[in-house]
Amino acid sequence: MLRLGDLTIRYGTSVAVDSVDLQVATGEVVALLGPSGSGKTTLLRAIAGLERPSSGTIMWRDADMSAVPVHRRPFGMMFQDYALFPHLSVARNVAFGLEVTGADDVGEHVAESLRLVGLDGLEDRPITELSGGEQQRVAFARTLATRPELIMLDEPLGALDRELRTRLLGEMSDVFRRLGQTVIYVTHDQEEAFAVADTVAVLEDGRLIQSGSPDALWTAPKTEFVARFLGFPVVDITADGAHAETPWGALPCTLPTGRHRAALLPDAIAIGDDLAGTVVARSFVGGRWRATAQPQSGTALEVMVRNRPEIGSDIGISIDPDGWASVGQSRDDDTTEEVQA
Structure with a gap:
């Protein structure tokens, strides 16, 4: 379980994340939903270890992760731009994280991850010959390959057209459910958040305004925002x-x-x-x-x-x-x- 306690991130006098309390249960998919500038990506980066909190705690299974470096956190993160290596094949891109950490059975993990995202058979294909949707799947497979305890996704479908986004969102949700994966999913799109998440947390100006099931938010919004x-x-x-x-x-x-x-x-x-x-x-x-x-x-x-x-x-x-x-x-x-x- 992930627990954020009174988490605050400041840049000088500017407060990017303001006293956020949030819990994510094992196997739960939580969407951080809000407009640009709401603090959702900054909050995600703090959980990942890419931002240092000014105050508060980031607890994972009763261990405080606030000062733990990125590479020692059992988390995986998928960025909006995918961060793929254009000179490497599909399989080599997926294997990258495994090779860096010295994991065993790299080939087996790569094959399983590509199967999960429907790219088995494309192992040797150059990244530059893939469509946008296929590149998104490669990035997703690379995140899955290291078997992280928590997966974080920052606007992973933002660059895709609506039809493809809807289809891939369904595929990702299916993978999450089959694996029992714990997920934090950042988006500005309420339809996307409601489709993928068990719990939606709405942020405004760095503050967590309301969290609950998609049905609860839709039928009982607590604030005008x-x-x-x-x-x-x-x-x-x-x-x-x-x-x-x-x-x-x-x-x-x-x-x-x-x-x-x-x-x-x-x-x-x-x-x-x-x-x-x-x-x-x-x-x-x-x-x-x-x-x-x-x-x-x-x-x-x-x-x-x-x-x-x-x-x-x-x-x-x-x-x-x-x-x-x-x-x-x-x-x-x-x-x-x-x-x-």
Whole structure:
């Protein structure tokens, strides 16, 4: 198990990682999710031993690793740029870490790692003759080859197109599950984080804001930042336990009586008759259409529909009363302006 205790990293007066507490269980996949500058990569580098913490602890199986050099940590790391050697073959790239550490049965480990990532048969292929997806698999195989107790991945799929990224993410997840591998996965993409991780930890300005299962974060964001980062509309509302006054008018809502800063969950928005809108945009997504509807007041809402909606057509929207999450106190008793996601 990995435990971070009050971990802080400073560069002069700038705080890159601010008092982070985090636990990663054996066999768990944890995604560090956040925008650029949130501290997720710096935190990963500290765990790897590439950054020295200013304070706090990095515990691995009850041993403090904070001052342990990189090469003595039982961890493996895969970088975004893959860091492959273009003059070496696939097999020699995968074998590199094993040869440096003087491991036994190098050929056996290389063959097994290439089999896991679906590259068996390409052992002698030059790296320069591989596609981007194949190069990603080589980098992944090299990380697996040394059998690290903890694997860390820093935006490993960021350079790939969306279709290839989705396919490789599924393959990597399958390998993690089969090996029972402990993983920390850094990404700025919430869909990627939710697809791969058992636990998602959201960071903002070096602070760990919320962590939990993908389902828990999606259905119960705790702060406005988390809700907005996940793409939810956030508004001020006045609730009475059954309905709420919102920028869109009176809508069903089961939040407790009072004023709230509230996120409207995307799954709560469907076709119905709580609210009338006009279709102003549409896009085809995974067998259904996403219609962007503009009500008479408030900002536009997105709703999924089966049939192709016509621009300018009327559309009825329903709101699930349980589809609101309180993310803080109302900002202003007199305003219901929406903060865009």
